[in-house]
Amino acid sequence: MTFFAKFCIPFIIGTVFLFAVVLIKYLTWLRDLPKSDLKLIIRGIPTPRTLAAVWEVVCESLLHRRIFRVNPMLGYMHMSLAFGWFLLIAVGWIETVAYLGLRWVPLQGHVFFKYFVPLNGITEHKPLFDFAMDALLLFVLSGVGLAWFKRMRSRALGMKRTTKHILFDRIALSALWCIFPVRLLAESITAAIYGGGSFLTGGIGSGLASIMSVNTLTLLYEPIWWLYSIALGTFFVAMPFSRYMHIFTEIPLIFLRHYRLKPEDKEKSYDNFEVEACSRCGICIDPCQLQLQLGINDVQSVYFLRDRRYNMLQQKIANNCLMCGRCEQTCPVGINLNTLRLNSRTSMRNIPNEGRYNYLRGLDRSQGEGQVGYFAGCMTLLTPNTMTSMQRIFEAAHEKVWWADKEGGVCCGRPLRLTGETDSAQKMVDYNKALFAKHNITTLVTSCPICLRVLRDEYNLEGIEVLHHSEYILRLMRQGRLRVRYSSELSFTYHDPCELGRGSGIYDEPRAVIEAIGQLLEPEHNRKNAFCCGSSVANTAINDAQQLTIAQHVAAELDSTGAETVVTACPQCKKAIVRGSKRQVMDLSEIVAQNLR
Amino acid sequence: MKHVIIIGGGIAGMQCACTLAEKGIATTIIEKDSDLGGKIRSWHVLFPTFTPADQVLSAVRHRLAKAESVTIKTGCEAVKITPKCVTLSTGEELTCDAVVIATGFTLFDARLKEEYGYGIYDNVVTSVDLEQMFNKGEVRLTSGLTPRRIAILHCVGSRDEKVCQRHCSKVCCVTGVKQAIELKKMFPAADVFNFYMDIRMFGPGYEEMYREAQLMHNVHFVRGRISEVSPTIDGRLQIKAEDTLTGRPLKMGIDMLVLLIGMRSNDMNPTLEAESGLKCQPSGFMQPKDSFLGNVESPIEGIFYAGAVTAPKNIGESINEGTAAALAAAEWINK
Amino acid sequence: MINFGFSISKPRTIDIDRNNLHKSNEIMHEMPELQTCIGCGTCTATCTAGNLTEFNFRKVHTLVRRGEYQGAYVEMNKCMLCGKCRLLCPRGINTRGVVMLIKRKLGDF
């Protein structure tokens, strides 16, 4: 048996093309990796990380565990397509082996096995295989059905919005949707003519045989297999240029991640794996507040990654993101969406001149002396209640404090980093680091989570512990240096600042402080799902009215807890929520200072 | 039947007559023009709602037409006024029980600000000229072309020691913004620059209109007073000002200059002071009895004020004062 | 050319007719709210960079709107983008966006 028929040509071309393109892409990306990344890979291969990666590939690429967690229905859809198709291929291969023994069979022999070996009773396992294959086909078809249904009625699947796709995606998608129904038809017609098939193909086959003459069926026989081959070929050709590239790309990505590769401030070759691993499932659209509260629906991560991948990213898309991290939290592929957006901004920034911050040289307007330094941050200077409260707290704890920027300091650099000007931000980092070193502090407290992020992640302050004031206050309380009154009369609700919660993982400390003072009522969206206040410095695209709309939504949810005071731990959030809330809005430090014992 | 003479048939005087008539008091309106209505007749639409001025005037006219015992004497002026008698320019003497002075204001003559070239250069117009152009439905340069760049200058004849007008005319800023919007609606491709010393948006909806002019109509506001206007070789006008917010002199060629002329005290006021014993303020506007408790009363019992005779006022305020003066006069008569 | 020991002073006048307003119009088109600036100066008062240098955000963007681009890019680069001004602007202007927009538009000026 030659296992060749003319109709196989589209399939063969598609397959060869697909593997060639994928291979070229991966090899180019790997070749372009920076040396440090290559070292990580080489060191990582002979370690248990490889095994962990294999396990993750099974869990994620085949079973789609993470999507299951976010949305079981979507999880099933993805799993049925991925895992079902994989099993079809695997079982099909076993069937071939069972029939022909272990010998080389060209790929099309496996794929079009039913065409080449249609006759019943060849092996004793035939009905068993037929049943398994039919069951698997049904499994996959159920996924396709769900996908169709999702296109039409996304809400039924728990998604308010689905991705708007580009033309290439639509071609690939149409081909993909055709593949399995056509296969069903092809196998059914084959079964109608030659018999065989199990409950599905056999059933439909006998149905067809009863309504059509053998001549008609024979006439349809070749074309339908052609159609199946063409659908597969088309899909394979479109695949590396469409979102379906994620099917393969997620696999190397999982390995590279296990070898500790990650995106950085500047774009690099590794980013390609992350960008092309995006399946454009659109799960990131729903949590996005720009969509949810402002109705902006063309800037979300899925569109950002798509535009970046096809080199058509526009500044207004790249800049229009709060970088709140809500999408990153739900991304089933775990793409570092914020970092990728940041390094895109870096690539798109205009190149400022080197001397732009020369004026920072030699400035020092700090005051006081102490082991503990307090870095208010620019925004805190506009919420002086936080400053005075911190002063009372320091005094109550008998802490000697060095005030870094009471009279105005130099920005921490985080806002500049968020706009992509990472090199320039380094000038501020260097300046502030030198300032901290000069004053010999061992602990640095800041009440601004925006500063906290950069102080922790970028400053590399050796010998200086960086604390957010919520952590610091809780520590003082636990050490018994700060005592507060508790009153069950007082009720608070707490707004998680993005940079503090999702950004720095600090959820419990502020809550512990609040609960030591009064009752804490949680809003509907809290902790990892907390809303952004809308005033994020990462977004330079939305206008004031839009910021206000978001703030009003967030404030309304906080107000609806019934708490008399809205507490947050970020000056920016406070300023934003105040605009929308009918309750009193306070910084964490304020309620502590007010309730000192 | 009691009888009140109202001097001035502008919007305040008309409103006053309506209110008095509805209270059963006979009135005589003395109007120097041939028709009632006063200045509002020349206005196109009113700020900040863009209500046609004609609509407001018609409503008052309509009410007046229905009122009983209203006598209207047009084409004559009051020469001497006492609470019981008004002498007209015709020599006629009318007796009455009270007098309401609603003589309004005089428009500043832009020719006095010679450096702006009104009456000297083509296409230098006043805000009043522009209102009339709007009323005709056509704003054109003398060449017949449409303007591509228009400058609107605030405070012409207001807050200016050089022309002895120290007071703020109050309505010009709002008018300037309103006219800028109207011009932009008419010529969306034209650039409109408002040159101002201060922007005084004192009333409801005014500030919002100002913001709308900036945001929706891209009207440029330059804080600085134009110092002089000169003709250019291509028949346009060149203006000079300081862009005070950048501290730099600024010049540009424009096609049309609109001068927002102020409200001057009525030319008749000194006569009132001399002949009738009433008092003028330093600004020339009549001095009411009290700025808080007697806004529509003169120091002489039985003589009342309504509208812009005492200070620059907008249409709404003038109408209100018409009512207030009528009520005060009625109360005094029936005392 | 003779050296007389002095040079002809350049006029300080902003000549709207000579200035190329193309970039300025582009900026206004992308950020119409910039036109709503009433020159209150809060932005400059609170400005972190403005308290350390002569950087004056209000003045620079006003000059840019008049077509005076010289030096605007260098000045805007002194901004640290800290965002205090945006929190204070009474007209709600997206000041950080303005800084970035002007830099982007005038970067090659």
Place this chain on the structure above:
Amino acid sequence: MKRSSWTDYQKDIADDNYYYARSCIRQNFFPGSEKVFLDILSKDLGRNIFDDPLHTSCTGIGYHSDVVPLETIMTVVARQFALMSEAGYENFTSSCITSFGIYTELLNTWEEFPETEERTRENLYKATGREFKIPKNLSHTSDVIFHHREEIARKAVRKLVNVHTGEPLRVVEHIGCHYAKIFPKKGVGGSEFPYVLAGMVESWGGEIVDYPERRHCCGFGFRNYLVQANRGYSVANSHKKLESMAPFKPDFIVCNCPGCTMFLDKWQYTIAEMEGTTYGQNGQGIPVLSYEEMAGLVLGYDPWVLGMQMHQVDVEPLLDKLGVEYDPSAKYLGRNGKYIGRPERAIVNSCSEDTLYKIRR
């Protein structure tokens, strides 16, 4: 132009019997002008004018450069008035705009603050033993010519008309800041639409150009010019005016202030040498005339008698337009036929070779 506002700013100008005060700048740079003024008044118009050799500089340049104190200049001015009284005159006329401005300013000061006049009388008496009377009439010499403009027009041998085209000549007038900007009511036509020169030009058949920078200062500015480092600022003002008037293609500039005449003339040379820019037609400068020279040309005086060879910008193209006959080779010959030297070639002048004459030495 629809303007008539100059009529609001009228002043009394004496008709006869003038006491003449010369100008420092004019008698040094345009000596012909002052001579011609005296000739026109006494010979053409038959008026009595006294050119007193005893009078001095008013010290206005020193005053405006902050080196002569107010009391000093008051005393100097008082001395001029005393000389006038002693000579039996009541009508004072000064050749210099700055002097005119100073006389006007001091007369007003004395009026507003009589004690300053008293002190001045005292100072003058102590210093010189003289006493003075306030002049009955104070005019600038341009006022005097303006006053007689119609009479001059009647006696004119030519009009300010291009003889080749028959078109009126386009004239830029510049009256000088100190003429009417300080006391607008003391100048004919006020400061916005000054009429003193415009009136002459219109009476004599020319056409006035109204250009955007018409009222701008020539840039002299005393201390601004006198300090070399500040001259860039000074020249920038003339530069601005010239840039503004050039598109109107004026045939000449006429000034009544000696300083302005000098600067508008000589800065053209400076600008041309520094930047290579010229503002006249055919790549030359724009001729700059004093009003005396303009009156002299109208009355048929020889341009070299008028002293026009002293100009930085060559006047020959203008003379050609006016149809004035002149002897090119006599240009640099003084009163008694003696060669007075000639300037080096310059961009504003070297329009073509044929304007370089063979000089009869």
